Amino acid sequence: xxxxxxxxxxxxxxxxxxxxxxxxxxxxxxxxxxxxxxxxxxxxxxxxxxxxxxxxxxxxxxxxxxxxxxxxxxxxxxxxxxxxxxxxxxxxxxxxxxxxxxxxxxxxxxxxxxxxxxxxxxxxxxxxxxxxxxxxxxxxxxxxxxxxxxxxxxxxxxxxxxxxxxxxxxxxxxxxxxxxxxxxxxxxxxxxxxxxxxxxxxxxxxxxxxxxxxxxxxxxxxxxxxxxxxxxxxxxxxxxxxxxxxxxxxxxxxxxxxxxxxxxxxxxxxxxxxxxxxxxxxxxxxxxxxxxxxxxxxxxxxxxxxxxxxxxxxxxxxxxxxxxxxxxxxxxxxxxxxxxxxxxxxxxxxxxxxxxxxxxxxxxxxxxxxx
Amino acid sequence: xxxxxxxxxxxxxxxxxxxxxxxxxxxxxxxxxxxxxxxxxxxxxxxxxxxxxxxxxxxxxxxxxxxxxxxxxxxxxxxxxxxxxxxxxxxxxxxxxxxxxxxxxxxxxxxxxxxxxxxxxxxxxxxxxxxxxxxxxxxxxxxxxxxxxxxxxxxxxxxxxxxxxxxxxxxxxxxxxxxxxxxxxxxxxxxxxxxxxxxxxxxxxxxxxxxxxxxxxxxxxxxxxxxxxxxxxxxxxxxxxxxxxxxxxxxxxxxxxxxxxxxxxxxxxxxxxxxxxxxxxxxxxxxxxxxxxxxxxxxxxxxxxxxxxxxxxxxxxxxxxxxxxxxxxxxxxxxxxxxxxxxxxxxxxxxxxxxxxxxxxxxxxxxxxxxxxxxxxxxxxxxxxxxxxxxxxxxxxxxxxxxxxxxxxxxxxxxxxxxxxx
Numbered sequence: 001x002x003x004x005x006x007x008x009x010x011x012x013x014x015x016x017x018x019x020x021x022x023x024x025x026x027x028x029x030x031x032x033x034x035x036x037x038x039x040x041x042x043x044x045x046x047x048x049x050x051x052x053x054x055x056x057x058x059x060x061x062x063x064x065x066x067x068x069x070x071x072x073x074x075x076x077x078x079x080x081x082x083x084x085x086x087x088x089x090x091x092x093x094x095x096x097x098x099x100x101x102x103x104x105x106x107x108x109x110x111x112x113x114x115x116x117x118x119x120x121x122x123x124x125x126x127x128x129x130x131x132x133x134x135x136x137x138x139x140x141x142x143x144x145x146x147x148x149x150x151x152x153x154x155x156x157x158x159x160x161x162x163x164x165x166x167x168x169x170x171x172x173x174x175x176x177x178x179x180x181x182x183x184x185x186x187x188x189x190x191x192x193x194x195x196x197x198x199x200x201x202x203x204x205x206x207x208x209x210x211x212x213x214x215x216x217x218x219x220x221x222x223x224x225x226x227x228x229x230x231x232x233x234x235x236x237x238x239x240x241x242x243x244x245x246x247x248x249x250x251x252x253x254x255x256x257x258x259x260x261x262x263x264x265x266x267x268x269x270x271x272x273x274x275x276x277x278x279x280x281x282x283x284x285x286x287x288x289x290x291x292x293x294x295x296x297x298x299x300x301x302x303x304x305x306x307x308x309x310x311x312x313x314x315x316x317x318x319x320x321x322x323x324x325x326x327x328x329x330x331x332x333x334x335x336x337x338x339x340x341x342x343x344x345x346x347x348x349x350x351x352x353x354x355x356x357x358x359x360x361x362x363x364x365x366x367x368x369x370x371x
Numbered sequence: 372x373x374x375x376x377x378x379x380x381x382x383x384x385x386x387x388x389x390x391x392x393x394x395x396x397x398x399x400x401x402x403x404x405x406x407x408x409x410x411x412x413x414x415x416x417x418x419x420x421x422x423x424x425x426x427x428x429x430x431x432x433x434x435x436x437x438x439x440x441x442x443x444x445x446x447x448x449x450x451x452x453x454x455x456x457x458x459x460x461x462x463x464x465x466x467x468x469x470x471x472x473x474x475x476x477x478x479x480x481x482x483x484x485x486x487x488x489x490x491x492x493x494x495x496x497x498x499x500x501x502x503x504x505x506x507x508x509x510x511x512x513x514x515x516x517x518x519x520x521x522x523x524x525x526x527x528x529x530x531x532x533x534x535x536x537x538x539x540x541x542x543x544x545x546x547x548x549x550x551x552x553x554x555x556x557x558x559x560x561x562x563x564x565x566x567x568x569x570x571x572x573x574x575x576x577x578x579x580x581x582x583x584x585x586x587x588x589x590x591x592x593x594x595x596x597x598x599x600x601x602x603x604x605x606x607x608x609x610x611x612x613x614x615x616x617x618x619x620x621x622x623x624x625x626x627x628x629x630x631x632x633x634x635x636x637x638x639x640x641x642x643x644x645x646x647x648x649x650x651x652x653x654x655x656x657x658x659x660x661x662x663x664x665x666x667x668x669x670x671x672x673x674x675x676x677x678x679x680x681x682x683x684x685x686x687x688x689x690x691x692x693x694x695x696x697x698x699x700x701x702x703x704x705x706x707x708x709x710x711x712x713x714x715x716x717x718x719x720x721x722x723x724x725x726x727x728x729x730x731x732x733x734x735x736x737x738x739x740x741x742x743x744x745x746x747x748x749x750x751x752x753x754x755x756x757x758x759x760x761x762x763x764x765x766x767x768x769x770x771x772x773x774x775x776x777x778x779x780x781x782x783x784x785x786x787x788x789x790x791x792x793x
Contacts, residue, residue: 354384361600363510368499369373
């Protein structure tokens with residue numbers, strides 16, 4: 001019988017829980033192998049991961065949502081049951097999550113403080129949404145400002161996973177003119193390991209992959225200079241894009257409905273930000289590996305990069321200037337052309353005088369008198 | 372009147388054009404060209420990195436044609452190119468570059484390094500830093516008419532010999548013929564089989580052709596040494612003869628650089644388009660074969676392989692034609708690794724074989740060709756360049772290899788269907 005009600009609470013270890021749900025060891029190993037591959041770990045790590053996860057007690061996770069749109073939560077839950085992604089929900093004990101928890105009012109807050117006490121120093125804190133630094137009243141939960149709640153909850157956390165571009169870099173709330181004074185988690189918390197999982201929203205399997213890594217190794221995966229796991233954010237969309245050969249051949253769609261667009265040519269000129277966006281969309285894809293924006297005919301908007309909303313119009317090619325005005329560009333073009341003419345004229349005269357100085361070479365002149 | 376440093380530097384300034392300026396400014400210093408160069412891969416010496424061979428020319432470009440370079444030169448921060456420097460570069464530019472163009476194929480920004488070396492040699496020659504042997508060959512080509520000092524009587528003797536052997540008349544100075552046939556000195560002296568094979572093939576295919584008394588030599592030492600004034604004079608002889616005899620097409624022989632000199636450099640040297648076509652002999656034979664005029668019978672049973680001459684395949688675009696012809700007369704044709712446009716040079720092109728100083732290096736780098744041949748397991752090597760042929764024959768002998776080298780035209784003639792009824 002397929003269960004359709006809210007996720008069942010499982011006791012004991014993850015292994016027991018999986019057994020109760022009728023998940024075989026073979027299925028579980030397949031799941032671990034897939035995760036190992038995604039995390040770019042050696043194949044031998046699959047069984048290690050399976051051992052570790054099976055024996056682990058379900059990891060306590062507290063999920064805080066601040067200035068956000070619930071898209072990240074939608075993303076992690078929006079996966080067809082029963083997929084690998086829903087399984088991972090049974091690997092953790094999600095002790096507090098506004099959107100998903102049944103409890104409300106004081107009971108809800110009690111769940112959070114209880115989990116914090118029982119698992120002090122061990123729980124994993126997941127944050128989505130940015131934190132307003134302007135007026136604390138811009139965003140509160142149970143009368144507690146986002147800032148206070150983050151400081152209080154982060155104190156006993158083993159590590160923090162910032163999920164979504166708002167929590168990782170400020171995201172849409174931070175877009176110019178940033179009315180709420182929104183900042184990222186890493187702008188406030190400096191003494192805890194933070195894993196940034198950006199994206200608007202992030203790919204579900206990237207979120208579950210990071211959690212699995214933490215569960216297996218008790219440590220955070222290797223991160224890049226922006227705090228992102230290298231295994232998922234190591235390469236640009238462009239480098240992994242199936243339309244890349246068209247870019248290399250200079251074949252571009254000029255409008256969304258031209259022949260080139262129908263032929264599936266590169267969307268660079270229509271504003272695709274794939275070349276500067278580090279994410280796994282082109283390989284992992286969305287909706288159970290079905291597709292990703294470029295595959296459905298729209299350029300990448302670069303949603304997993306810092307300040308993407310202010311990085312220029314979504315439909316302007318990356319090579320087009322974003323801030324200069326037409327008159328500035330005109331003046332620059334005139335100045336450039338003038339300098340070009342001057343240099344060309346000078347170089348031409350250098351070459352012309354060299355030509356004038358050319359003495360016809362005869363066989364005798366191939367030898368040196370002084371040699 | 373002699374070569375001077377000032378003339379050389381002036382020549383550098385003169386040859387730097389838009390392509391060279393953009394090549395130098397777009398070089399990303401990746402060093403990929405080194406791995407493509409025979410002289411680097413076989414010696415492991417970084418001084419043979421192709422782009423480094425152009426360093427004096429690059430410095431002149433920087434000092435004369437770039438803003439920062441001019442400033443540096445004015446302030447005395449960058450020193451002018453000296454005679455000592457050009458002397459040190461002479462072996463790099465002439466002995467260890469065959470103008471094979473393999474480096475240009477791998478350059479990620481598309482720099483044509485061969486084009487640059489060719490232009491740089493103009494300044495090297497004008498400053499008196501060209502190898503002695505090349506100076507000698509060029510002088511003979513201009514004054515006598517052939518780099519090896521061959522005159523028309525020697526060709527005439529050759530013609531008589533061929534006529535006696537084949538019983539076919541070799542047409543000379545025949546006005547209105549379709550094709551003007553050229554030869555290389557190497558073919559006149561070392562490989563008379565070429566002329567004999569050609570007259571038999573042309574007789575069977577009914578091609579009207581001729582030789583010209585004052586333009587039998589296809590090679591162009593002016594191109595190899597890098598003296599456009601002399602190259603122009605040499606190529607003009609062919610142009611004058613071809614237009615005098617009103618031929619439709621001039622056939623470049625089995626020689627690599629002769630094809631480059633006539634087909635690509637020729638019209639640029641004389642400053643106007645030719646009034647005739649230029650084709651390599653393999654192109655002509657392939658056309659005759661495709662048209663069904665060139666018929667062969669039987670196939671060579673020996674396992675054999677084909678060496679692509681750089682100027683004909685990589686720089687000349689004649690790649691498919693020899694394969695089509697070979698498959699017609701060979702039952703066991705085997706490609707060597709990297710065959711086609713990425714083939715490795717024999718090591719003696721671009722004037723290197725005419726330069727005795729370069730001989731030890733040339734024999735050393737032949738190792739690569741040796742390995743390529745060995746990989747095919749064949750003992751018969753076909754090619755379409757008399758220079759490649761002599762260089763490889765010397766290399767094979769030096770490395771004690773029992774491999775026979777044959778020209779493709781000659782091989783085709785062996786299997787020609789001959790109808791000798793008058």
